[in-house]
Amino acid sequence: MKKRFLAFLTIVFVSILLVACGQSDSDSGKKSSSSDKLQVKTTVFPVESFIKQIGGKHVDVESIYPKGTDLHSYEPSQKDILDASKSDLFVYTGDNLDPVAKKVAGAIKEDDKKLSLESHLNKSELLKEEHEHEHEGEDHDHEHGEKAHDHEADHDEHEHHHHGIYDPHVWLDPKMNETMVKAIRDELSKKDPSHKAEYKKNADELLKELDGIDKDMKKATEGHQGDTLYVSHESLGYLAKHYGFKQQGVQNMNAEDPSQKELTDIVKAIKDSNTKYILYEENVSNKVTDTIRQETDAQPLKFNNMESVSKSQSQDATYQSLMKENIKNIEKALNK
Known part of the structure; x- marks a missing residue:
């Protein structure tokens, strides 16, 4: 506030x-x-x-x-x-x-x-947030618990913006x-x-x-319609929609951590599907993603969400060069 x-x-x-x-x-x-x-x-x-x-x-x-x-x-x-x-x-x-x-x-x-x-x-092509993490339910279930107190304190310390409508x-x-x-x-x-x-x-x-990037994305995702990619926060919505795969963010679109139940479900889904890789973004908090990696055999693959770039990347990187790196890792993750 x-x-x-x-x-x-x-x-x-x-x-x-x-x-x-x-x-x-x-x-x-x-x-x-x-x-x-x-x-x-x-x-x-x-x-x-x-x-x-x-x-x-x-x-x-x-x-x-x-x-x-x-x-x-x-x-x-x-x-x-x-x-x-x-x-x-x-x-x-x-x-x-x-x-x-x-x-x-x-x-x-x-x-x-x-x-x-x-x-x-075209506003009809813009996506709204699919869901919000179950913070209200979690707070209710643990209203008098120490975990809920820690969870609330953590959100006070790391205040996040909610994105706009889309x-x-x-x-x-x-x-x-x-x-x-x-x-x-x-x-x-x-x-x-x-x-x-x-x-x-x-x-x-x-x-x-x-x-050319569009053609490369189509080739990388060919035959993987409906397959799930795990990513540190929900940044793949438009790519998932246009190229036919599904995304599962550890954090939601607003970079809010999952509830304990959601975290348990994600770990179970990764284990059950024998998922080998999680796309890992450098400019968002990866504490929960690191926890999931410790609980599963999934390894990190770098993904550039391009909200911002590092100083070294800013010297000569372009959208195209970073997207080509992304496509390689998307293809690798889908061909687990």
């Missing part, structure tokens, strides 16, 4: 400061920097990667999210909001997909300085990314029409590579 109140005060302060500073650079064709390049701020790594590839030498892009952070417990700082507000463009997945970015976008008064990719997506992990799906790439291409062209042809050329090349 304290974190939310502080975040609210930050947004109010920044909004007042922005109004006081005026709106001198709000015109569509006017850049916020003396540099000839468009200054763009964004959020999750795939969107940053797409902007960088489409914009090329004409765009400077940076994510407001710290490298390697767990976005489920991240709050935007005053500097994050100010930096995004001073840029030529803030690109994010959408208000109903990323509540953290929604706070930043809400402080930017000029509509032509922010791009919500959600508005370009599963936010749209950026992992190459087909949905095609729509986002086109929206980014068009917005950069509107902001910087003198380089429209180059943005189109770069976007066309990127779209071809995304089509």
Whole structure:
């Protein structure tokens, strides 16, 4: 509660400061920097990667999210909001997909300085959270027990955000990314029409590579329709839907730990199915996943959920390069 109140005060302060500073650079064709390049701020790594590839030498892009952070417990700082507000463009997945970015976008008064990719997506293809872990039932069953007290204390210490209405992990799906790439291409062209042809050329090349990722995913999942992949938190929803497999997250979409009953059921299912691998994400808590590994013979396989990337990855990685690593491990896990 304290974190939310502080975040609210930050947004109010920044909004007042922005109004006081005026709106001198709000015109569509006017850049916020003396540099000839468009200054763009964004959020999750795939969107940053797409902007960088489409914009090329004409765009400077940076994510407001710290490298390697767990976005489920991240709050935007005053500097994050100010930096995004001073840029030529803030690109994010959408208000109903990323509540953290929604706070930043809400402080930017000029509509032509922010791009919500959600508005370009087919909302009928967006997924809602399948289920929530049984915290209420667990608290009721152990209302007077020490375990319930520890469980509650743990949640107070590690406060998590709930995502918006929809599963936010749209950026992992190459087909949905095609729509986002086109929206980014068009917005950069509107902001910087003198380089429209180059943005189109770069976007066309990127779209071809995304089509290749789609083909690779189809090949990796062929013959495994209905098979279950275990992952440290539910980030595979769109991939599972489009390529026909099932996901079982140790943590749910909001990175909340399972109840004791759910944990017992997951361990039993892994043992009964003789599952060899669990997809393991580096930027979420893996304490419960480690417990499952100790209780079963399942081994970890790295999976890049791309909410954020490490400093070393940020140097030369792209969505395509990280997704190719993911596909190899998805295929290995399915061919257990």
